[in-house]
Amino acid sequence: MTASGVIPxxxxxxxxxxxxxxxxxxxxxxAPKFLHxxxxxxxxxxxxxWDRVVPLAGPDRVVVVTGRAHRAAVEAQLPDLLDRNTLxxxxxxxxTAAIGLAAALLERREPGVIIGxxxxxxxxxxxxxxxxxxxxxxxxxxxxxxxxxxxxxxEPAIGFGYIHADGPLEIPGAPNAVTVLSFQEKPDLATAKxxxxxxxxxxxxxxxxxxxxxxxxxxxxxxxxLADGLEALAEAWDDPARRGPAVDRIWPALKKIxxxxxxxxxxxxxxxxxxxxxxxxxxxxxxFASVARLHSGGRARDLAILGEAPTVLADKSTGIVVxxxxxxxxxxxxxxxxxxxxxxxxxxxxxxxxxRVKSVVDALHLSGRGDVL
Amino acid sequence: MTASGVIPxxxxxxxxxxxxxxxxxxxxxxAPKFLHxxxxxxxxxxxxxWDRVVPLAGPDRVVVVTGRAHRAAVEAQLPDLLDRNTLxxxxxxxxTAAIGLAAALLERREPGVIIGxxxxxxxxxxxxxxxxxxxxxxxxxxxxxxxxxxxxxxEPAIGFGYIHADGPLEIPGAPNAVTVLSFQEKPDLATAKxxxxxxxxxxxxxxxxxxxxxxxxxxxxxxxxLADGLEALAEAWDDPARRGPAVDRIWPALKKIxxxxxxxxxxxxxxxxxxxxxxxxxxxxxxFASVARLHSGGRARDLAILGEAPTVLADKSTGIVVxxxxxxxxxxxxxxxxxxxxxxxxxxxxxxxxxRVKSVVDALHLSGRGDVL
Numbered sequence: 001m002t003a004s005g006v007i008p009x010x011x012x013x014x015x016x017x018x019x020x021x022x023x024x025x026x027x028x029x030x031a032p033k034f035l036h037x038x039x040x041x042x043x044x045x046x047x048x049x050w051d052r053v054v055p056l057a058g059p060d061r062v063v064v065v066t067g068r069a070h071r072a073a074v075e076a077q078l079p080d081l082l083d084r085n086t087l088x089x090x091x092x093x094x095x096t097a098a099i100g101l102a103a104a105l106l107e108r109r110e111p112g113v114i115i116g117x118x119x120x121x122x123x124x125x126x127x128x129x130x131x132x133x134x135x136x137x138x139x140x141x142x143x144x145x146x147x148x149x150x151x152x153x154x155e156p157a158i159g160f161g162y163i164h165a166d167g168p169l170e171i172p173g174a175p176n177a178v179t180v181l182s183f184q185e186k187p188d189l190a191t192a193k194x195x196x197x198x199x200x201x202x203x204x205x206x207x208x209x210x211x212x213x214x215x216x217x218x219x220x221x222x223x224x225x226l227a228d229g230l231e232a233l234a235e236a237w238d239d240p241a242r243r244g245p246a247v248d249r250i251w252p253a254l255k256k257i258x259x260x261x262x263x264x265x266x267x268x269x270x271x272x273x274x275x276x277x278x279x280x281x282x283x284x285x286x287x288f289a290s291v292a293r294l295h296s297g298g299r300a301r302d303l304a305i306l307g308e309a310p311t312v313l314a315d316k317s318t319g320i321v322v323x324x325x326x327x328x329x330x331x332x333x334x335x336x337x338x339x340x341x342x343x344x345x346x347x348x349x350x351x352x353x354x355x356r357v358k359s360v361v362d363a364l365h366l367s368g369r370g371d372v373l
Numbered sequence: 374m375t376a377s378g379v380i381p382x383x384x385x386x387x388x389x390x391x392x393x394x395x396x397x398x399x400x401x402x403x404a405p406k407f408l409h410x411x412x413x414x415x416x417x418x419x420x421x422x423w424d425r426v427v428p429l430a431g432p433d434r435v436v437v438v439t440g441r442a443h444r445a446a447v448e449a450q451l452p453d454l455l456d457r458n459t460l461x462x463x464x465x466x467x468x469t470a471a472i473g474l475a476a477a478l479l480e481r482r483e484p485g486v487i488i489g490x491x492x493x494x495x496x497x498x499x500x501x502x503x504x505x506x507x508x509x510x511x512x513x514x515x516x517x518x519x520x521x522x523x524x525x526x527x528e529p530a531i532g533f534g535y536i537h538a539d540g541p542l543e544i545p546g547a548p549n550a551v552t553v554l555s556f557q558e559k560p561d562l563a564t565a566k567x568x569x570x571x572x573x574x575x576x577x578x579x580x581x582x583x584x585x586x587x588x589x590x591x592x593x594x595x596x597x598x599l600a601d602g603l604e605a606l607a608e609a610w611d612d613p614a615r616r617g618p619a620v621d622r623i624w625p626a627l628k629k630i631x632x633x634x635x636x637x638x639x640x641x642x643x644x645x646x647x648x649x650x651x652x653x654x655x656x657x658x659x660x661f662a663s664v665a666r667l668h669s670g671g672r673a674r675d676l677a678i679l680g681e682a683p684t685v686l687a688d689k690s691t692g693i694v695v696x697x698x699x700x701x702x703x704x705x706x707x708x709x710x711x712x713x714x715x716x717x718x719x720x721x722x723x724x725x726x727x728x729r730v731k732s733v734v735d736a737l738h739l740s741g742r743g744d745v746l
Contacts, residue, residue: 025701313733315729315732326717327716327717327719328398328719328742329719330398330718330722330733332720332721332722332726332729332730332733333726334721334723334726341719343700345700345701346700346702346719347703347705348702348710348721349704350707352706353689353705356688356705356706357705359705360686360688360703360705364701364703367686
């Protein structure tokens with residue numbers, strides 16, 4: 001393994017699910033968050049993720065798990081993604097099914113493989129820091145542990161889950177690895193401040209690295225039927241004649257549950273999970289306040305503009321505006337505003353209330369306005 | 374003259390010009406303020422004005438001065454408006470030209486006539502109070518004075534001009550008439566507070582009542598060429614063959630100047646103007662803060678909605694939203710917000726900054742976006 005080469009025996013898995021409801025009306029069922037350029041990089045979050053993991057795994061060793069509806073969009077974003085590495089879900093079954101399918105299939109194709117799962121819609125700019133952390137995580141994974149990468153908090157964030165880290169581990173190739181006491185849900189502000197100060201807590205960035213066989217073992221320990229289903233699917237997957245019927249029969253019946261509950265937390269509780277603390281930049285771009293922060297970057301900029309800047313006329317206004325280029329948008333004297341202008345829906349809120357956007361989506365569901373979701 | 378009949382010898386003039394730039398992007402060159410329902414009454418401001426003055430003058434004695442471009446819209450709003458009472462401007466020449474043309478023409482048609490000028494885009498709900506004030510103003514006008522109606526301030530408004538009232542006058546039929554010391558421009562807040570407290574200042578509602586001949590005399594005193602032009606126009610007006618050429622020749626050359634400068638202020642300075650203090654409700658609907666106030670009325674309503682309410686989803690938000698019915702509009706946690714959603718332009722500001730909307734219009738002019746004005 002060299003500083004710039006691929007990591008032997010390693011496959012990157014990108015679960016590209018999740019609409020990103022708190023980014024409505026930009027993110028939609030048919031235009032989920034991972035397909036948008038939310039950082040002004042010129043690339044979608046998915047493409048940025050691909051570009052980040054390809055150097056670690058190689059272009060033929062990156063697997064994307066996504067919905068059938070997004071196949072064309074994903075292929076357009078990732079022209080080098082191999083057909084056999086595109087795993088299409090007939091419907092969303094949460095992260096255990098997505099990662100578990102990849103694990104079962106990759107273990108079958110390449111026994112002993114180590115996989116790393118990286119969300120398609122997070123932002124990391126420090127590729128070098130990311131590589132170092134993944135390399136340590138792979139080293140941990142070789143010991144049959146589950147590895148995760150925890151981000152050193154830079155502020156008392158209440159929008160993230162936390163990892164309670166414990167003492168150091170002696171693992172070759174993973175000098176920074178520490179054991180994990182527990183995973184913590186999103187805290188309140190007072191707790192988040194305490195976490196920031198005590199130096200024992202890391203942001204849970206949802207990145208997991210482990211042998212595919214180890215992941216399957218934890219899934220089986222949690223729910224044998226779920227593991228059976230995933231393995232049956234994997235067994236049929238590479239046979240074109242059998243895949244379709246297997247998906248139709250098995251996928252809709254799989255338990256819908258998050259990977260954290262099934263693998264990460266039980267493994268942590270059993271002392272079989274280790275974390276690599278990392279201090280590279282990371283953001284899950286969870287809401288428009290986060291988009292505003294990311295987009296304005298380090299520049300002294302009062303108003304972040306996504307989209308067609310020339311159509312925006314702003315006077316003494318701060319926050320973020322997402323323009324669709326079709327209309328003139330004028331902002332006058334609005335502070336920390338969030339304006340998202342799309343052809344069929346308009347959102348006006350503030351960065352302070354950005355987390356509550358999901359409640360609008362829920363209300364629209366209830367009021368029969370699924371057409372704008 | 375009875376309490377409910379028409380006022381003998383009286384003609385109402387409604388200058389329907391003015392785009393209402395501070396109500397952009399709702400008000401436009403091709404959809405000026407007076408054509409909108411800004412109060413939720415179900416009628417345009419123009420129609421409400423018509424309905425208010427017709428009982429005082431009679432339907433065949435109401436004259437509307439408007440731009441050629443608005444002819445069809447005005448006729449649609451006012452089906453009972455007579456053709457001969459529709460005075461079309463080939464281009465805007467400000468209020469002296471508009472009211473002066475009506476004065477010159479009506480004096481020619483009916484020597485000795487008293488005219489009252491009432492803006493097409495103001496709001497008054499107290500018809501009884503309005504009638505009483507107009508009746509007193511007509512009584513004043515019979516003495517060859519210029520009469521105006523001043524509104525007793527209810528708050529230290531900085532968006533209105535003021536009338537500095539003096540002592541009472543003895544005029545039959547106008548028991549409340551007082552002389553006027555001067556007209557005052559829009560004041561700063563400290564001055565407006567002083568005006569409110571001293572009891573000597575009234576809001577200048579831009580309503581003037583006088584003999585048409587008296588108005589022409591004041592115009593002539595100010596600018597003889599302007600009076601000559603208006604009288605030449607009036608002389609040709611009722612001859613279909615001569616009107617067009619006269620308009621083409623004379624109208625574009627008329628001095629562009631406000632009626633207050635030419636008639637009201639000089640008459641006040643000469644002691645020839647009297648004001649009827651009135652305490653009926655009045656608003657010039659000058660900006661969206663005013664629209665919000667008017668629209669929510671006395672009801673306990675946090676967010677005023679103009680347009681298609683069912684498409685608006687608001688959570689903990691106050692202010693006003695103007696919906697165009699085409700899109701879902703979601704507001705979350707925005708206070709005193711102003712959102713005006715039109716097909717080609719969107720405005721987001723606050724009631725506090727509503728007066729500054731005109732600056733956006735100016736900026737759009739300068740940047741060549743006249744298409745959305």
